[in-house]
Amino acid sequence: MKDILTAPWLTELVRTCTNMYAHGWDERNGGNISLRIDGEEAEKYVDPGAVLRRIPTGFRAEALDGMYFLVTGTGKFFKNVQYDPAANLGLLRLTDGGETAELLWGYTDGGKFTSELPAHMMSHAVRLAIDPAHRVVLHCHPNNLLAMTYVHDLDEKAFTRTLWQMETECVMVFPEGVNVLPWMLCGTNEIGEATAEKMLTARLVVWSQHGIYGAGKDLDETFGLIETAEKAAEIYMKIAHLSLKSTITDEQMHLLEKRFGIKARDGYLD
Ligand SMILES: [Zn+2]
Numbered sequence: 001m002k003d004i005l006t007a008p009w010l011t012e013l014v015r016t017c018t019n020m021y022a023h024g025w026d027e028r029n030g031g032n033i034s035l036r037i038d039g040e041e042a043e044k045y046v047d048p049g050a051v052l053r054r055i056p057t058g059f060r061a062e063a064l065d066g067m068y069f070l071v072t073g074t075g076k077f078f079k080n081v082q083y084d085p086a087a088n089l090g091l092l093r094l095t096d097g098g099e100t101a102e103l104l105w106g107y108t109d110g111g112k113f114t115s116e117l118p119a120h121m122m123s124h125a126v127r128l129a130i131d132p133a134h135r136v137v138l139h140c141h142p143n144n145l146l147a148m149t150y151v152h153d154l155d156e157k158a159f160t161r162t163l164w165q166m167e168t169e170c171v172m173v174f175p176e177g178v179n180v181l182p183w184m185l186c187g188t189n190e191i192g193e194a195t196a197e198k199m200l201t202a203r204l205v206v207w208s209q210h211g212i213y214g215a216g217k218d219l220d221e222t223f224g225l226i227e228t229a230e231k232a233a234e235i236y237m238k239i240a241h242l243s244l245k246s247t248i249t250d251e252q253m254h255l256l257e258k259r260f261g262i263k264a265r266d267g268y269l270d
């Protein structure tokens with residue numbers, strides 16, 4: 001059995017936590033990450049028969065039965081993950097149709113998975129059905145996206161169009177746009193279900209007055225999605241109170257579509 005602290009996927013997740021904290025997106029215990037690991041890969045590092053604890057999840061997710069996930073712990077600070085991965089992270093295998101998480105490694109101080117596990121796992125189920133290569137769900141509290149939900153219309157098309165107009169890259173990085181949920185109570189199955197439903201049509205879901213969810217094939221791609229949307233929101237927050245003299249027009253976005261072979265969400269461009 002290999003040492004799990006040398007697993008490239010664990011190292012990458014630890015680095016992502018550190019990086020997100022450094023960006024100011026994960027104050028205190030803000031933010032959470034879940035990364036799907038292939039069973040074969042996980043079993044190089046943990047004995048699949050050596051279950052440390054069986055923890056009820058409080059929801060069903062049949063599609064994820066038997067799958068392994070590396071998940072940040074509840075109440076844990078991203079800034080500390082690098083110093084003690086084993087206390088701050090856990091490697092889980094879902095069983096009983098998703099109702100039980102079998103802990104195979106981690107949460108060494110008796111802790112458990114993030115309280116946002118429903119939103120993570122329900123989103124994984126939806127994104128996996130769309131893209132079998134999907135692996136990552138990432139949640140954080142980026143300053144400018146959060147600020148934008150106080151001053152911008154929360155209509156998804158309007159919100160998306162504003163972000164697209166703030167930086168040329170945006171329509172190429174997230175051509176499907178950004179979906180938006182109104183303020184909802186976090187940590188519940190209800191917000192989990194609502195987030196997963198929004199994940200049917202976009203990899204980015206804003207939680208108004210709270211933060212954002214991103215989904216993707218790997219940590220780099222998912223981090224980059226949020227990074228790009230957050231940068232656009234930062235530009236918006238710098239200019240929203242000034243008189244606009246110029247913007248990226250729909251005609252120009254159509255040129256980007258043609259040049260880079262992407263397709264903006266239907267009906268979002270004139
Ligand atoms: Zn949060």
